[in-house]
Amino acid sequence: MQDNRYDALADATYDVVVVGSGAGAMTAALRAHDRGLSVLVVEKSDVYGGTTAVSGGGIWIPCNDQIAALGGNDSYEEAITYLRDVVGEDFDAPRIDAYLENGPKMLAWLAKDAQTHFHSVPRYPDYYPDRKGGKPGYRTMEPRAFDAARLGEHFDTLRAPAPSTLIGGRITMTQIEAHTIVAKERGWLRLTMGLMLRYATDFRWRRRTSRDRRLTLGNALVASLRAALAQRDIALWLGTPMRSLQSEGGRVTGVVVTRNGQPFGIRATHGVVLACGGFEANQAMREQYLPKPTRAEWSAAPPINTGDGIRAGLALGADVALMDFVWGVPTVGVPGEQSQRGLFVERSAPRCVMVNQLGRRFVNESAPYPDVIHAMYADHARTQANVPAWMIFDAEYRKRYPCGVLLPGSVQPDSRIPAGWLDKVIYRADTLAELAAKIGVNADGLAQTVVQMNGYAATGIDTEFGKGNNVFDRYYGDSSSKPNPCLGPIERAPFYALRLDPGEIGTKGGLRTDAHARVLRPDNSVIDGLYALGNTSAAVMGKVYPGPGSTIGPAMTFGYVAANHIAAARRSEQPAHFTEDVS
Numbered sequence: 001m002q003d004n005r006y007d008a009l010a011d012a013t014y015d016v017v018v019v020g021s022g023a024g025a026m027t028a029a030l031r032a033h034d035r036g037l038s039v040l041v042v043e044k045s046d047v048y049g050g051t052t053a054v055s056g057g058g059i060w061i062p063c064n065d066q067i068a069a070l071g072g073n074d075s076y077e078e079a080i081t082y083l084r085d086v087v088g089e090d091f092d093a094p095r096i097d098a099y100l101e102n103g104p105k106m107l108a109w110l111a112k113d114a115q116t117h118f119h120s121v122p123r124y125p126d127y128y129p130d131r132k133g134g135k136p137g138y139r140t141m142e143p144r145a146f147d148a149a150r151l152g153e154h155f156d157t158l159r160a161p162a163p164s165t166l167i168g169g170r171i172t173m174t175q176i177e178a179h180t181i182v183a184k185e186r187g188w189l190r191l192t193m194g195l196m197l198r199y200a201t202d203f204r205w206r207r208r209t210s211r212d213r214r215l216t217l218g219n220a221l222v223a224s225l226r227a228a229l230a231q232r233d234i235a236l237w238l239g240t241p242m243r244s245l246q247s248e249g250g251r252v253t254g255v256v257v258t259r260n261g262q263p264f265g266i267r268a269t270h271g272v273v274l275a276c277g278g279f280e281a282n283q284a285m286r287e288q289y290l291p292k293p294t295r296a297e298w299s300a301a302p303p304i305n306t307g308d309g310i311r312a313g314l315a316l317g318a319d320v321a322l323m324d325f326v327w328g329v330p331t332v333g334v335p336g337e338q339s340q341r342g343l344f345v346e347r348s349a350p351r352c353v354m355v356n357q358l359g360r361r362f363v364n365e366s367a368p369y370p371d372v373i374h375a376m377y378a379d380h381a382r383t384q385a386n387v388p389a390w391m392i393f394d395a396e397y398r399k400r401y402p403c404g405v406l407l408p409g410s411v412q413p414d415s416r417i418p419a420g421w422l423d424k425v426i427y428r429a430d431t432l433a434e435l436a437a438k439i440g441v442n443a444d445g446l447a448q449t450v451v452q453m454n455g456y457a458a459t460g461i462d463t464e465f466g467k468g469n470n471v472f473d474r475y476y477g478d479s480s481s482k483p484n485p486c487l488g489p490i491e492r493a494p495f496y497a498l499r500l501d502p503g504e505i506g507t508k509g510g511l512r513t514d515a516h517a518r519v520l521r522p523d524n525s526v527i528d529g530l531y532a533l534g535n536t537s538a539a540v541m542g543k544v545y546p547g548p549g550s551t552i553g554p555a556m557t558f559g560y561v562a563a564n565h566i567a568a569a570r571r572s573e574q575p576a577h578f579t580e581d582v583s
């Protein structure tokens with residue numbers, strides 16, 4: 001990826017060049033600007049926001065300053081105990097420290113100076129709430145809804161939200177609203193009607209676009225950061241892919257991009273921040289690094305991140321880590337959609353079961369989504385019969401709950417399943433045996449599994465995998481289902497099946513970085529002038545997903561940290577290019 005033909009080329013000069021335009025990238029750009037540096041953001045796509053824009057926008061920030069006011073509690077000791085426990089062998093104390101210390105500071109600055117606001121989600125638990133230091137809520141925060149009109153012309157180039165996060169593919173919800181609706185909590189129907197009515201009566205905005213004016217989740221986060229960039233006149237060049245890094249004497253000095261079809265050199269006098277995602281859309285890198293089988297089409301992320309930042313770093317001698325791990329989620333393909341849909345919540349409802357092709361369970365269906373993917377591959381290694389796996393549910397489930405591709409049958413009955421979807425996207429049969437035959441699953445195995453599941457539903461105790469045992473499992477369960485909100489009998493015909501692929505919301509492996517987000521070589525020396533964050537860097541969370549928002553929270557925090565480091569290096573007038581051993 002290094003291309004020295006353009007060494008002498010400097011068509012433009014900035015203190016800092018940020019590559020990519022997700023939330024981490026924009027946080028770095030804003031902070032660098034506010035610390036007195038000139039900044040340019042370059043983005044490969046014609047729209048900005050990256051995967052962040054289609055995401056839930058959640059960030060996991062332990063000890064955030066809203067917890068006490070909402071009646072919760074947290075402490076640094078509990079947070080670090082939890083992370084040490086769940087991150088395990090990958091626990092990197094200086095980086096985790098930097099994360100815990102700077103997350104709340106980053107939030108306070110964004111709220112005060114960049115009008116980017118989050119609120120804590122009191123009941124969204126850590127993914128391992130029963131581990132030491134785990135919490136039943138509060139650490140996850142979601143962006144405040146954002147009026148798209150405030151973006152002016154920049155609304156047109158904001159990456160659109162994922163259809164799976166919208167009611168009927170159009171109407172936005174916050175995370176708290178989505179939980180109320182999915183878990184059928186008190187007032188869910190009135191809330192749904194209210195959201196639909198607000199959308200339908202927004203006549204002025206409807207003349208401009210069918211997209212909802214009320215932006216939520218990742219779209220709200222990206223929009224808010226984009227508005228702050230615009231307010232500061234920070235340039236964001238769309239359609240400008242970084243092709244290579246430039247370096248002199250081991251120090252990174254800039255990038256070469258393609259601009260208007262031509263190579264264009266940009267000098268970065270104080271630092272290049274690589275925030276251009278992972279490699280989920282690069283099939284060759286998937287084959288090289290990830291467990292197999294693996295397909296780029298199975299991803300829930302938009303097909304944009306091709307590992308460019310990681311390869312550019314490797315070309316300069318950077319080290320990589322965690323390259324065989326993803327932020328996994330089981331996904332379902334929908335015709336005409338550019339990405340598959342992640343099944344984040346519907347696995348927790350009662351009356352469903354996930355099976356391999358032998359008809360056998362292999363995981364707690366409610367488990368954190370990356371754990372489901374680990375379990376799929378582990379089972380596949382044993383049985384060669386897991387990829388794809390299947391989610392099976394009955395008519396009562398279909399009537400009551402959304403299932404990733406369809407709204408509940410009470411709102412979207414089978415008569416309104418889109419043409420061509422039946423037995424391609426969602427399979428249906430009058431008996432479990434017929435369903436098994438249609439999808440190529442062992443019928444006897446499935447029959448036995450369903451009998452077992454129905455036994456667990458009666459007692460409320462899943463003796464095999466413990467579905468519904470903790471507060472995270474139950475978060476998206478059905479509170480009206482007794483005795484266990486995640487278990488119910490699979491007994492009413494017709495029966496349904498969805499094909500589950502081992503997808504992801506992004507890859508986890510990337511350039512190894514230190515506590516200042518500086519990129520490291522294998523010998524732990526720093527590549528001066530080069531910073532990496534988000535999925536371009538190896539995840540600070542190691543192989544696990546400690547709580548909702550564990551990817552964007554660190555991406556933004558290390559964007560803040562990187563910018564602070566660049567600014568401090570300049571201010572101290574120390575040569576920022578000294579090489580330091582951080583081992």
Ligand SMILES: Cc1cc2nc3c(=O)[nH]c(=O)nc-3n(C[C@H](O)[C@H](O)[C@H](O)COP(=O)(O)OP(=O)(O)OC[C@H]3O[C@@H](n4cnc5c(N)ncnc54)[C@H](O)[C@@H]3O)c2cc1C
Pocket residue numbers: 019020021022023024025042043044045048049050051052053054055056057058059060162240241242243275276277278300301302304305306308309327342504505506533534535536548549550551552553555
């Ligand atoms: C449906 C869904 C829901 C999710 N919900 C959450 C959630 O609630 N909380 C959470 O923490 N995570 C969530 N995630 C995961 C999260 O969105 C990603 O892990 C995160 O956004 C990655 O951030 P990033 O900055 O690394 O990459 P991105 O946000 O993807 O940004 C990378 C950008 O770099 C650009 N780029 C790539 N190559 C180049 C190049 N050569 N030159 C210039 N630009 C380039 C890309 O076009 C892209 O715009 C979700 C993901 C999905 C799909």
